[in-house]
Structures are given as C-alpha cells and as structure tokens.
Amino acid sequence: MAESAAISASEAKELTSLVNNLDITRPSDAEKDKNEAGEAAAGEQDDTASPADTSLLRKIIRKGLVESKQDLEIQRKDPSSPLYSVKTFDALRLKPELLKGVYAMGFNAPSKIQETAVPTLLAHPPQNLIAQSQSGTGKTAAFVLAMLSRVDTSENYPQVLCLSPTYELAIQTGEVAAKMAKFCPDIRLQYAVRGEEVARGHKLDCHIIIGTPGKMLDWGVKFRVFDLKKIRVFVLDEADVMIATQGHQDQCIRIHKHLSKDCQMMFFSATYEREVMEFAEYIVENPVIIRLKREQESLDNIKQYYVKCRNQEEKYQAIQNVYGVITVGQAIIFCHTRKTASWLATKMSKDGHSVAVLSGDLTVEQRLAVLDRFRDGKEKVLITTNVLSRGKC
Numbered sequence: 001m002a003e004s005a006a007i008s009a010s011e012a013k014e015l016t017s018l019v020n021n022l023d024i025t026r027p028s029d030a031e032k033d034k035n036e037a038g039e040a041a042a043g044e045q046d047d048t049a050s051p052a053d054t055s056l057l058r059k060i061i062r063k064g065l066v067e068s069k070q071d072l073e074i075q076r077k078d079p080s081s082p083l084y085s086v087k088t089f090d091a092l093r094l095k096p097e098l099l100k101g102v103y104a105m106g107f108n109a110p111s112k113i114q115e116t117a118v119p120t121l122l123a124h125p126p127q128n129l130i131a132q133s134q135s136g137t138g139k140t141a142a143f144v145l146a147m148l149s150r151v152d153t154s155e156n157y158p159q160v161l162c163l164s165p166t167y168e169l170a171i172q173t174g175e176v177a178a179k180m181a182k183f184c185p186d187i188r189l190q191y192a193v194r195g196e197e198v199a200r201g202h203k204l205d206c207h208i209i210i211g212t213p214g215k216m217l218d219w220g221v222k223f224r225v226f227d228l229k230k231i232r233v234f235v236l237d238e239a240d241v242m243i244a245t246q247g248h249q250d251q252c253i254r255i256h257k258h259l260s261k262d263c264q265m266m267f268f269s270a271t272y273e274r275e276v277m278e279f280a281e282y283i284v285e286n287p288v289i290i291r292l293k294r295e296q297e298s299l300d301n302i303k304q305y306y307v308k309c310r311n312q313e314e315k316y317q318a319i320q321n322v323y324g325v326i327t328v329g330q331a332i333i334f335c336h337t338r339k340t341a342s343w344l345a346t347k348m349s350k351d352g353h354s355v356a357v358l359s360g361d362l363t364v365e366q367r368l369a370v371l372d373r374f375r376d377g378k379e380k381v382l383i384t385t386n387v388l389s390r391g392k393c
C-alpha cells in the first residue's frame with residue numbers, strides 16, 4: 001500500500017480490497033461460528049445497516065466508476081426491434097449544453113452499462129428499460145442523462161418523475177442531476193421529500209421531480225400539485241432497496257397506476273432477485289432488460305494475507321506486525337461487533353494512530369461525516385463494524 005494523504009476518486013475501488021488486506025483473521029467457518037455465538041452470548045451489539053443506509057454509504061465511498069470486464073446480458077420481447085449501443089457520448093446527439101455537462105463531470109466515455117442503456121433510454125419512440133448492475137457501474141448517471149434530455153423546457157410542468165427509497169438517496173440523485181444540468185439553466189428540478197412543502201391548490205412548474213414514494217403520492221394523488229398523466233418519464237431507482245422498505249412497493253404501484261400508458265418506464269436495481277423482477281415486470285411493460293454480472297471486486301495488484309490468530313490480543317499483534325512491515329497510507333479494519341471496534345480504536349489511538357470509528361450507533365449524517373473525514377485523509381485508520389456491507393466481514 002502506498003503512502004497517501006487521502007483515498008482519491010480513482011482509488012475508491014481499492015477500499016474494498018484494502019479491507020481484505022487488513023482483515024487479518026479469517027477463521028474457519030466452524031471457528032467463526034463459535035466466535036460469533038460466543039460474542040452474541042456475551043450480549044454484544046451486532047451492527048446491521050438497513051439496505052437504504054448500505055446503499056447510501058456505498059455511494060459515498062465509491063466515488064469512481066466500477067469498470068466491468070463482464071459482458072452485458074440483454075433480453076427483449078421483440079428481437080426485431082433495434083438495439084443501439086454507443087462508444088462515445090458524442091454519438092448520442094445530446095443537446096450541446098447537456099453534452100458539455102457530461103464532459104464537465106469528467107465522463108470521457110460511457111461505462112459498460114451506459115453503452116447500451118443510454119441509447120435505449122434516448123430512443124424514439126421511447127423504450128422501456130429494466131437495468132440491473134452492481135453499485136458504481138453508472139446507472140444513476142445513465143438515467144439522469146435520459147431524464148434531462150427528455151425535458152421540454154418550453155412547457156412549465158413536471159414531465160419527469162424519479163422515485164428513490166429515501167431522502168438521502170433522492171438528494172444524491174438530485175445532486176448528480178444538478179451537476180449534469182450545470183449548462184442547462186432552464187431545466188428546473190424539485191425534491192419531493194420530507195421537509196418540502198407545497199401549498200394546496202398550487203401547481204408545480206418544475207420539469208423534474210425527484211422524491212420518495214410517500215411524498216410523491218401525496219403531491220401527485222392526494223393534493224394534485226402536478227398532473228401524473230403528463231409525466232413522460234418515470235424512473236424507479238434502487239428497486240431492491242424500495243422493496244425492502246416497508247410500504248414503498250405499494251406506494252410505487254399506486255403512483256404508477258395514475259401514469260399514462262405512453263409514459264416511458266425506467267427501472268433500476270443493483271440486484272436481481274425474483275421479487276425485484278416480479279416488481280419490475282409489473283411496473284414496466286415490454287422492456288429491454290439489461291444485466292451486467294457482478295465484477296470480482298479484488299484487484300490483481302492487491303495481495304491478500306491470512307494470519308491465523310487464537311484470540312483478540314493475537315489479532316492486535318498481527319495488526320501491529322502489518323504496520324511494522326509495510327507503509328500503510330490509510331486502512332479500513334472491519335470488526336464483528338461495536339465492542340471490538342471500540343476496544344481496537346482505543347488501543348490503536350494509544351499507539352499513536354489517528355483513528356475513526358464507523359458503527360451502527362451513529363446517525364446516517366454522522367456516518368457520512370466520518371467517511372468524508374476519512375476520505376479527506378484526516379484520519380488514517382477507519383475501524384468499522386458491518387455497516388458498509390450487507391454480509392459480515
């Protein structure tokens with residue numbers, strides 16, 4: 001590991017692998033089960049983040065694109081309908097201001113999923129799409145580009161609606177849209193999330209609404225501050241997280257019922273379970289389905305070490321040995337419980353390391369602040385429980 005002041009955008013992908021480097025003890029399954037049972041019996045707190053929190057934290061950590069060597073799997077009902085693919089953003093014939101926004105974000109060429117997803121989303125007549133690929137492969141950028149290019153700024157009413165499972169995820173999407181639309185000042189965006197209020201009887205004059213299902217249902221169906229029948233593009237993002245959040249799926253379906261038949265449907269998910277596909281097929285008629293298989297997340301230039309330890313003290317000794325032998329710029333250390341995380345943080349701080357702890361007892365805002373500080377290099381060691389991962393580490 002090279003010495004570095006901070007984890008840069010291009011190094012973001014290495015974060016996951018760094019974890020493997022310093023995840024020093026990987027006991028056999030039997031030993032692991034025994035340890036876990038022991039810790040649970042001792043009443044320790046096991047951190048499990050909600051799917052929405054996990055998704056948000058992954059977005060924050062992963063500032064760069066996950067490059068994929070996997071082939072796309074494409075399915076469509078009508079094989080005679082044309083399927084487009086592009087290798088450059090120029091080939092999309094975007095409005096010049098929008099293209100300028102894309103390049104200003106540092107996007108030189110479409111990602112693997114964008115090569116097919118974006119031209120499909122921009123096709124005439126509009127084509128419905130279901131796209132599944134892991135976090136960081138460029139889905140958000142793809143649909144935001146499509147949302148922005150479908151807006152007709154000569155009409156002053158909402159034309160594009162994007163549903164996200166939580167406030168934080170909606171804001172993340174809105175921020176991407178605002179950046180990409182930097183040179184399109186006529187496009188107006190409105191959030192439909194907690195804290196945003198519109199007076200009854202008022203009619204929205206923005207072009208794009210990004211929000212959570214409950215608020216969107218209130219605005220579109222209960223208060224009718226915009227006309228769902230005039231929506232031309234409907235985006236359902238993070239469908240797998242949506243399903244996992246109580247009540248959201250029903251709310252999405254209720255909103256969807258009020259849309260016009262010719263509204264273009266865009267459905268995105270990081271995973272591809274049966275429930276997600278059933279939901280997708282209910283919402284999206286006659287879609288093109290694009291899937292990108294999961295990329296192996298370890299890099300060829302990362303070495304992985306395995307140290308067998310009998311107890312916590314030996315694990316600590318192993319960490320000290322790693323620090324003694326190689327120059328560690330920044331490291332993430334995963335612990336099974338909050339108690340171990342806090343114990344380790346105290347020990348390492350006493351040894352002179354600048355340490356931050358990320359665990360489930362922090363609010364989402366606090367966790368984002370911890371991650372931001374770590375990314376800025378203010379702390380060199382991040383000790384975390386499994387709030388960054390759906391599995392145990």
Ligand SMILES: Nc1ncnc2c1ncn2[C@@H]1O[C@H](COP(=O)(O)OP(=O)(O)OP(=O)(O)O)[C@@H](O)[C@H]1O
Nearest residue numbers: 063064065107109110111135136137138139140141
């Ligand atoms: N064509 C591109 N070239 C370079 N960077 C890109 C490109 N498309 C997206 N990115 C960047 O890659 C990162 C991941 O992209 P994006 O958020 O669109 O992926 P995603 O699949 O929606 O993942 P997530 O669900 O975690 O948001 C972002 O930082 C984004 O700015």
